[in-house]
Amino acid sequence: MNLEEFFETKHSIDFPSEKDYVAIYRTFKQFMNSEIHNEVKSVTTRLDNKVYLNDHSANHVKMVMQKVSAILKDCSYLTPYECFILLVAIQIHDAGHIFNGREGHEKTGRNLMEKLEVTTMEKKIIGDIARAHSGKNDPIGGLSYKTTIFGQTVRIQELAALLRFGDELADENSRASSYMLEKGLIPEESKLYHAFSESLYNFMPDKESHSIQMGFCLTKQQVQNKYKKENSDIYLLDEIYIRTFKTFQECLYYNRFVNYEHQFHSINIKIEFLDEFDSFFDPISYRIEEKGYPTLLINNVFEYCGTQLERSANKLTGEYVRSVCGF
8 A cells, every 4th residue: 555545544533633634635636637747747848948857747746656655665654644744745846847947846836735725834844845855955954853733743854855765766767758769859968867767667665675776777779879968978877877876875865864664775776788688788786885984085886886887897887888889
């Protein structure tokens, strides 16, 4: 049972003042699905002639819920009221794109809560949690640890961490516009986002081992191609190294705000190279994990993983793999 299904089994007696928060959420969700999420998708795929973001529609919202559910495994860890707060925050976390595009979208989503039949204080808490899904200036650390409202405890930082990390994990193959990518209809500056998502077929938390599993599959074309990134070009394989290391950083940040049961301490990555059904390069597997005395000096995956990402004393960079394959 996922988070939303668990929440919808609850009754008024489970909430403050026996208010029907399930009905309130259903009404708000219907509004978001019918009026907002499709508009968000339209905006994010046409921000300008250079930016075509991957999927930010209702499907992305659903995937974030699925990832949060997988992190928790047992959704009863949250109170029904906390479930409500978190579910609404997930609904609005990317919706601010419709107001002014990417810039500040994490803050403007709160404007949509005028349709939500709750108090101003509840809207503030939800907005704060949604806002913290983006940014690197310690957005969760700046929130209150927890608060009490209507006699109910709400673990604000922990809910924000669940949303932020669930959003990090919600980037799989289904988010890519594969047809548009194949037909060359995506701007050069955005192809890398879609190629990365397209190659990512598994991105799941494993609660028992406290690890995140990431599985990629690259085609010959994806190995040969270079993709535009800011003012330079990059191989997809090298972008995977950067992004998996970023996931590890997000993991460490998330761990600050949740109990040990829900923490993750390593990322296990496997990259396969397939042309139709045949492998054209041996799989690359590596593990990023906490080790030794904490340091801020190591800032890339090659330094961190060492010989795991070497073959015949060569770093397994995109250029190296392309050249070995004879492309």
